Amino acid sequence: xxxxxxxxxxxxxxxxxxxxxxxxxxxxxxxxxxxxxxxxxxxxxxxxxxxxxxxxxxxxxxxxxxxxxxxxxxxxxxxxxxxxxxxxxxxxxxxxxxxxxxxxxxxxxxxx
Amino acid sequence: xxxxxxxxxxxxxxxxxxxxxxxxxxxxxxxxxxxxxxxxxxxxxxxxxxxxxxxxxxxxxxxxxxxxxxxxxxxxxxxxxxxxxxxxxxxxxxxxxxxxxxxxxxxxxxxxx
Numbered sequence: 001x002x003x004x005x006x007x008x009x010x011x012x013x014x015x016x017x018x019x020x021x022x023x024x025x026x027x028x029x030x031x032x033x034x035x036x037x038x039x040x041x042x043x044x045x046x047x048x049x050x051x052x053x054x055x056x057x058x059x060x061x062x063x064x065x066x067x068x069x070x071x072x073x074x075x076x077x078x079x080x081x082x083x084x085x086x087x088x089x090x091x092x093x094x095x096x097x098x099x100x101x102x103x104x105x106x107x108x109x110x111x112x
Numbered sequence: 113x114x115x116x117x118x119x120x121x122x123x124x125x126x127x128x129x130x131x132x133x134x135x136x137x138x139x140x141x142x143x144x145x146x147x148x149x150x151x152x153x154x155x156x157x158x159x160x161x162x163x164x165x166x167x168x169x170x171x172x173x174x175x176x177x178x179x180x181x182x183x184x185x186x187x188x189x190x191x192x193x194x195x196x197x198x199x200x201x202x203x204x205x206x207x208x209x210x211x212x213x214x215x216x217x218x219x220x221x222x223x224x225x
Binding site: 032034036041042043044045046049051090094097098099100102103104105 | 143145152153154155157160162202204206208210211212213214215216217218219
């Protein structure tokens, strides 16, 4: 069975500070992992994905995530937060099936 | 460009009425999904379809139905709207081969009074 846990429903960072959003997954097969971003009143947009190969994945808007199999983690980071990064972020896992399993989301607030 | 659209974007209806939310995709994807999003619950899967004439129940399917008569469309019907179905509804689609990343529509905000 597949599942995702996102630690922290709300995260606040100062503008220019490191962004770290945590995601741990459970999967009975090698997973595909995703991060999505949702801006207010919009649908979800893919930030980045891990399928196979390089474990450090780079996405849009300067975000990246590292797949760590031993820790079953796929944390999202960005070196320097911008005001425009304020949004809700969802981690998701697909374990060989057609469906994705989403975490409950983390709302990121950027403080000027 | 390929896209996925939802209509209407906003809907207010009364308890007991039947409501249908439309979802149309031009990706030519076999897989289509309906989710609802509520504070504190994230995204919850309502129904999904892996192709024409195929439909499956998700974790919160009670009170909802879907039908898939072509590749492009998966309408979601609320048979008898209830206040508990006030929510934001998202449609998504994906290919039927991995890694199954989903493309989302802009959402429909439904209010049941």
